Amino acid sequence: MSENRLTNILVPVFAVILGIIVGAIVMLVSGYDPIAGYSALLYGAFGDRYYIGETIRQVTPYILAGLAVAFAFRTGLFNIGVEGQLIVGWLAAVWVGVAFELPKVIHLPLAIFAAAAAGALWGFIPGFLKARFRVHEVIVTIMMNYIALYVSNAVIRSVLSDQGFKSEKIYPSASLRSEFLQSLTDYSTLHYGIIISLIAAVVMWFLLEKTTTGYELRAVGFNQHASHYAGMNVNRNIVLSMVISGVFAGIAGAMEGLGTFENVSVKAGFTGVGFDGIAVALLGGNHAFGIILAAILFGALKVGALEMPSAADVPTELVDIVIALIIFFVASSYLIRLVLTRLKKEGK
Amino acid sequence: MLNILEIIIPSAIFFAAPLIFTALGGVFSERSGVVNIGLEGLMVIGAFTGVVFNLTFADQFGELTPWLAIVVAMVVASIFSLMHAVASISLRADQVVSGVAINFLALGLSLFLVKMWYGKGQTDQVQVGFDKIDIPILSKIPVLGPILFSNGYLPSYLAIVLAFVVWYVIYKTPFGLRLRAVGEHPMAADTMGINVTKMRYIAVMLSGALAGIGGSIYAIIISRDFSHATISGQGFMALAAMIFGKWHPLGAMGAALFFGFAQSLSIVGQAIPFLKNVPTVYLLILPYALTILALTGFIGRADAPKALGTPYVKGKR
Amino acid sequence: MEYVIEMLNIRKVFGSFVANDNITLQLKKGEIHALLGENGAGKSTLMNVLFGLYQPDGGEIRVKGKKVNIPNPNVANDLGIGMVHQHFMLVDTFTVTENIILGSEPTKSGQIDIERAEQEVRELSERYGLAVDPKAKIADISVGMQQRVEILKTLYRGADILIFDEPTAVLTPQEIQELIQIMKALVREGKSIILITHKLKEIMEVCDRVTVIRRGKGIGTLNVSETNPNELAALMVGREVHFKTEKQPPKVGKPVLEIQDLVVKDSRGITVVDHLHLTVHAGEIVGIAGVDGNGQTELIEAITGLMKSESGSIRLNGKEIRNLTPRQITETGVGHIPQDRHKHGLVLDFSIGENMVLQTYYKEPYSKRGVLNFKAIYDKARQLIQEFDVRTPDEYTKARALSGGNQQKAIIGREVDRDPDLLIAAQPTRGLDVGAIEFIHKRLIEQRDRGKAVLLVSFELDEIMNVSDRIAVIYEGKIVAIVDPKETTEQELGLLMAGSKRKEAGVSS
Amino acid sequence: GCGQQGQEEPKTDEGKVSEFSVAMVTDMGGIDDKSFNQSAWEGLQKFGEENGLKKGKGGYDYLQSKGDADYATNLNKLVRNDFDLIFGIGYLMTDAITEIAEQKPDNKFAIVDSVVEKPNVASITFKEHEGSFLVGVVAGLMTKTNKIGFVGGVELPLIEKFESGFIAGVKAVNPNATVTVQYAGAFDKADKGKAIASSMYASGVDIIYHAAGGTGNGVFSEAIDLKKQDPNKEIWVIGVDRDQYEEGKVPGTDKSVTLTSMVKRVDVAVYDLATKTKNGNFPGGQAVEYGLKEDGVGIAPTSKNNVPEDVLKQVDEWKQKIINGEVKVPTTRAELK
């Protein structure tokens, strides 16, 4: 039992190590200096307080996107629509942020709530279609991503601006930014969102593992038929699962809208955060705590990568390769497990 | 009205062609029981290879270059798809996740190489592309000729022909029967002496090959260079077309043509008086909304291959 | 004596688990040879070794005296070995012919020659009296038919050694008789057969010799003519087995379940339960006998709220429960052991503990204000594991890891523990060995003796006859007769199930 | 290893305190977008080479952004690497520059294509409408069908300047010509550009002016394909930002479908500003506008390949009128009317 748990922890660790090693090989083969590359990466992620601030800022939406993917996953659903839910959450948060001027204690929670509601709505649709018509959520969520992108762009142009490409800046009363955090990190874009995402991780863990709702959601995720036999409302649980997943994703969007950018602009393409959330969830073993660690890793990789071109002449895309490899190795954990068992046997 | 069709239909076909190729690839892979959400990434590899080959060898091969580029893109993408095959068939990885990894890796790797080889974010422009053609004889048919058979690209028509070929292969040949059996009930196929692993490897590599073609013709005909934005969602559209088409080659082709039509309408639509006052956003989301509607409405019960997404482990009960 | 197959000292190990421990089995030409053993004894494993699906870790296989190596089913086919698997190996969406030719398709210029194939299948089917439509889709034909397709698959490949792995478990009595005729016809044509079955009666009826294995070890081979069911059962389990479950006469009380004029339509709008009447009293077991597909499943699903019914009334202790939700019905006092334990009975990826509260998790003490109380849950699980003899390392083990019999015991424990007034048991012993069957029958009778009503649905006439206090025969969605098990015979039941009206004896309901 | 690196950093910089260093942040287009990013980098390179600077820290350098979130981080990175002047290329950088300029009042910034009113920011904008007017004149004079097209990337005030100036130019010389305007909604969707061009050419348009970045590649690709299919077809594309003559080359011939290009000399502006700053004349808080007069916009020299002498002459006349202020070019649709 505990040996099994150890393997579960070792697999992602090995995957990360393997990913980094193969990344180094790629650099070597392409004529770059892997040591310089990785040093630059490390420096760019944790080198001083500014970079640490930026890394935490990047980790914030990653945690939430990871939670969103994982929550659905744990309940038997694959939410590829985190990206779209994040976009509408972002839009809704900024909308509330620019539309009213209210005391902070009301305004900020209201903006976050709006984001959560928008994400929930965007999750509700695929959930409902799955429950009602048995349409596969993967396809619907992919489609919903594009709809989110275009609708959000249209709203930004016609409602939040006068045919412009971005909204006004949100009122400070809706902002997650703070002088304190910025001075602490030498004017990084760090904001209070990290606290929200850590709370969200605890919420997800508690909800899923400790409550009857979580019990139902997991049961339905594993076996709809048995859950139906046991008197659970399967359809309601499918919808609920997607809605909650959408709430996490929508709040991730609020982090961008109320913290990092303080506005919302027309997007030419996806932010990528939602898709990275899949990687985060996977590496984190779909567990709240694992997700936090995975988000820190990927956040550091993403932010640190920006230092690589100038400091070591290595293209930032190297980091995308490393991330892809890590996902790959986690997904192929069978191989790692096989090696681990082999090693264990020989050790005996 | 006819004039409008002459504008919309050819552009619908040209938008659809890369989707058709890729969706047919998806049909092979998923019919064998392997989910292939990595079609997007395989298209990226195809686009990248096609463009790079074209740029590098245009001087040697002249007019033949784009055709050779397609072939090379096909080969490279199918080799790349081996990663998905190894992970999801031999290493029993979650197929969706492995596909996501393929997508990340394809984009990361090809942009990395572009930066390394060209020292910038995108390649140069391809000089030798495909020619627009009017199909002899057919384009002379009154009314239909100008709409369907004029102003097109040869690869677009090949895509349509290929759909029929794939249909024949899947429904009329032993290979097709075995492929479908492997996707429906791999253990049954195994007991009949069919090598499930081999069949699935072939199917995934075929999907890589076809997605490679799809990506390369997209890049060579449409964008003419390769950058981060060249393939942005076409692979997912192809996946949707395959599902919309109920995992059937001709269905997939029909769905792809339909998406092409919707996309072409969203662009050309602004020139049509009737659609002029419709905000563009409606036309932009049309293909996606229609796909969702179609999935819920007309074809609510699209039966996926039964063993789709489950790795086959010999002797597992 | 000439053996067509000799499996000598076969050993097969899964990880550290020895599934076959030096088993020897020798098959004579033209005989029907039974392979008998408890669940998990290693029968299927041994046959999969013979068929090339598994590689043995020791021992040797000889075919017609020649030592062979069977690395895959293709080689087995070439050696003339065919296998009808315990779980059918048929592609639902394919036609009969497509399933049969799969892997060795006749072609005409690269294309499958489907006409020729259909012709061949038709001829083969006629020759052995199988009566199979080559163009039918598998999904549309009955289980018995599907099994014939499996047989045809082996014959099409020219097999003369046929392995049947528990072929009768899924068949109705009539179908079993037909299968026995088919097997006899096959033997007459010179084929040899290995038959795996738990049903000792069948062995006695059709087999020449029997090899018994227990826990992976060979116990011995006997001539059927020189043995009897009791001896076989004892050899197999390693102890005495009682076939007739001991029970006292029922103390019948007030009606618990009253069904009147119930009509249920399936998803295609066809009436499957047709103005059905049935009453089950406290303290009795009512067995429903019938051929599969006569409305049993729909009847149970209508009672338990899993399916909506059209009209009529279902009352539990006088309270109307028709078309309430499954939860409302469970709470009114209905317990249900579902037909398909993997699909409906358990969440296989939950721990045993979590499975034990599948219907009660939202109640105290298992949860309070929406928060689960894991201590209470696992305490309960430990108690039930002990009480119902569920063999598992601990209560945190995933249900998936349990054997079928133990999974079934866990389900029964859970349902009985809720103390329902009506316990519905659908095929509660399907696929289980005699030991497990005995345990489960005892538990059902125990419930009856505690004054509960029990509704038992089973395709096994033995089980119906043994356990029930009254037998209701269902045919085309109607209860066509109610008989007393002590006053009827299997033959009579068989006729009733096939739809012939019972005129002579007075039917009391 | 990171701690060490952190300590080494300042040392290497100390050695070069006297040197002037300059860097820029691109948007997602990168330094080879055949548009303003590339042009800006060319200006910076020229400046660097002429002043004997090395590429990299302490000399001249650039950082490419991969997404909106990177703008601020990249700008900050350059600040931390002690570059003396930092350019943000493109209107997308407006917010990021505004914020960082506030936080780092001692650093010098510049932004292209937008105005940031901060004392330590110099803003560079262009009178794109003036240049567009000139290519509009070319189009108005050379159209055979009197149908002309304009393909915009995203409907922004910036692109509206191109559109309005262009239409004004067309109308000035050919009141009968109609200009069909269509926006693709993106700067990087070549497929849309191609489809729009396809429908425009099919409906009789013979000249398309694009102000759509990468989306414009699709316009070129369609024109080239049509030209290859029928070499006698008279269709043209007008390029934007840089001289796009090469982009219009029809394979197998020495012809180009590029009629002319509206060039925007970001390189000149960047070079200018860097030089001024090095010499201690940083125009902080000012918005410098580059128009025809300042040679900041204009038509490409290769125009003579496809545009006849007399048309070019007329273009020159209009150019003078604009410089003199005789003609005022509209910058919005409202002004156009």
Ligand SMILES: Nc1ncnc2c1ncn2[C@@H]1O[C@H](COP(=O)(O)OP(=O)(O)OP(=O)(O)O)[C@@H](O)[C@H]1O
């Ligand atoms: N692939 C496998 N991996 C591990 N253990 C296995 C595997 N296949 C079978 N076993 C185990 O080997 C034992 C023998 O299984 P087998 O299926 O041969 O039993 P059986 O006699 O056919 O039982 P039943 O009557 O239930 O069909 C069982 O305990 C089973 O769990």
Ligand SMILES: Nc1ncnc2c1ncn2[C@@H]1O[C@H](COP(=O)(O)OP(=O)(O)OP(=O)(O)O)[C@@H](O)[C@H]1O
């Ligand atoms: N494919 C498999 N891989 C690993 N272990 C298996 C596999 N199948 C079965 N087992 C293990 O083998 C044991 C016996 O399983 P099986 O279902 O054959 O039980 P059984 O002996 O038939 O029991 P019962 O008599 O209750 O039906 C179980 O502990 C199960 O976990």
Ligand SMILES: [Mg+2]
């Ligand atoms: Mg068993």
Ligand SMILES: [Mg+2]
């Ligand atoms: Mg068995």
